[in-house]
Amino acid sequence: MRRLQGDLAVGLPIVLRHDGAAVLVALVESLTQARYSAMTDLGTPELVVTRRRAVALGAQPPGQGDTLRFRLPPGADLGWVAAVAGRSGPQDGDLGGGLPILQTGSALHRAMLDIAKSIHVLPAALAVPLSVETEAVIADLGLSTMPLARVLPALEEARSQTCVSSAQLPMDVSSSGHVHVFRPDAGGPDHYAIEVGTPDLSGPVLVRLHSACFTGDVLGSLKCDCGPQLRAAMAAMAEAGGGVLIYLNQEGRGIGLANKMRAYALQDAGLDTVEANHWLGFEDDQRDFRIGAQILGRMGIDRVRLMTNNPAKMASLSALGVTVVDRVPLRVGKTAQNAHYLATKAAKSGHLL
Numbered sequence: 001m002r003r004l005q006g007d008l009a010v011g012l013p014i015v016l017r018h019d020g021a022a023v024l025v026a027l028v029e030s031l032t033q034a035r036y037s038a039m040t041d042l043g044t045p046e047l048v049v050t051r052r053r054a055v056a057l058g059a060q061p062p063g064q065g066d067t068l069r070f071r072l073p074p075g076a077d078l079g080w081v082a083a084v085a086g087r088s089g090p091q092d093g094d095l096g097g098g099l100p101i102l103q104t105g106s107a108l109h110r111a112m113l114d115i116a117k118s119i120h121v122l123p124a125a126l127a128v129p130l131s132v133e134t135e136a137v138i139a140d141l142g143l144s145t146m147p148l149a150r151v152l153p154a155l156e157e158a159r160s161q162t163c164v165s166s167a168q169l170p171m172d173v174s175s176s177g178h179v180h181v182f183r184p185d186a187g188g189p190d191h192y193a194i195e196v197g198t199p200d201l202s203g204p205v206l207v208r209l210h211s212a213c214f215t216g217d218v219l220g221s222l223k224c225d226c227g228p229q230l231r232a233a234m235a236a237m238a239e240a241g242g243g244v245l246i247y248l249n250q251e252g253r254g255i256g257l258a259n260k261m262r263a264y265a266l267q268d269a270g271l272d273t274v275e276a277n278h279w280l281g282f283e284d285d286q287r288d289f290r291i292g293a294q295i296l297g298r299m300g301i302d303r304v305r306l307m308t309n310n311p312a313k314m315a316s317l318s319a320l321g322v323t324v325v326d327r328v329p330l331r332v333g334k335t336a337q338n339a340h341y342l343a344t345k346a347a348k349s350g351h352l353l
């Protein structure tokens with residue numbers, strides 16, 4: 001799967017197989033003019049997008065499925081395809097004639113977008129069904145290939161983590177502390193568990209499950225409350241004698257920093273934080289808290305006092321077998337610039353303020 005993800009990330013097409021059929025797939029995010037031309041020369045391409053994206057573009061898609069596909073209209077160039085994907089910015093909502101007739105996508109189409117999301121790029125793919133003849137044409141290119149049946153298990157495998165290194169770290173909140181680095185067995189970004197002070201891991205542990213926010217954690221952004229929440233959680237852990245911060249590299253609620261900045265540009269144009277995610281084709285929250293639950297398990301922690309205002313985090317951990325003994329609210333970092341963001345999270349995502 002890492003090879004497949006790497007190829008797609010740099011713009012190389014891959015071949016997915018299912019039920020005796022083969023489809024050549026490239027992600028719109030990394031598609032170049034040369035590859036677009038080569039793919040359209042090979043057959044009749046379809047564009048695959050999420051229902052969220054189609055609705056954002058004004059379509060009224062049939063059925064219930066979350067993945068949709070349509071044939072490229074005559075004359076559609078790479079610029080049009082990129083605009084459908086939302087690659088360049090808020091102006092991409094203006095498609096003129098709108099989208100051609102949409103069809104519900106199959107499990108194969110959904111897998112394409114799942115792979116795109118797993119590498120934090122826009123969920124939009126160009127797919128060219130291959131005939132026996134066209135397969136022969138590309139046979140020598142050595143493209144990565146995978147049967148559909150292996151895609152989901154391979155993505156699942158990336159959630160299994162192993163601790164690869166640990167060391168002591170004195171910090172300003174506490175002179176005693178440890179950092180443990182966890183790595184997905186199937187590759188992907190590392191995640192970190194930080195023991196602040198000397199927590200008793202056998203009892204209910206004061207825990208913060210924090211998702212990376214480069215802009216808030218590092219740059220001191222006033223648009224969200226992440227930086228103050230991070231620092232307040234660590235200070236509270238030190239004060240209590242110990243706690244564990246799980247720092248998950250799930251930037252932008254799991255859409256990655258590039259897409260979060262696209263979402264910020266959309267917010268500058270008037271959308272709220274949830275609408276901006278939808279406009280780009282993502283769900284409100286693309287994070288997978290199974291990773292956090294697994295790291296807790298690897299550390300031998302099964303009872304937590306969870307520092308959060310997000311009931312969905314508590315519910316996810318409970319469903320995954322971690323006992324949430326109580327919730328410790330984290331109400332810090334309100335600014336004039338993030339008041340609307342926090343109000344939207346309360347109204348649309350159920351955050352407790």
Ligand SMILES: Nc1nc2c(ncn2[C@@H]2O[C@H](COP(=O)(O)OP(=O)(O)OP(=O)(O)O)[C@@H](O)[C@H]2O)c(=O)[nH]1
Binds near residue numbers: 224253255310330
């Ligand atoms: N997509 C997107 N992500 C954002 C935006 N603002 C902040 N984030 C991300 O939201 C996440 C916030 O993470 P957390 O603070 O752990 O989670 P939370 O759901 O707010 O819950 P608690 O803080 O625990 O109450 C981080 O990954 C940020 O990068 C935004 O406008 N759009």
Ligand SMILES: [Zn+2]
Binds near residue numbers: 213215216224226227
């Ligand atoms: Zn933030």
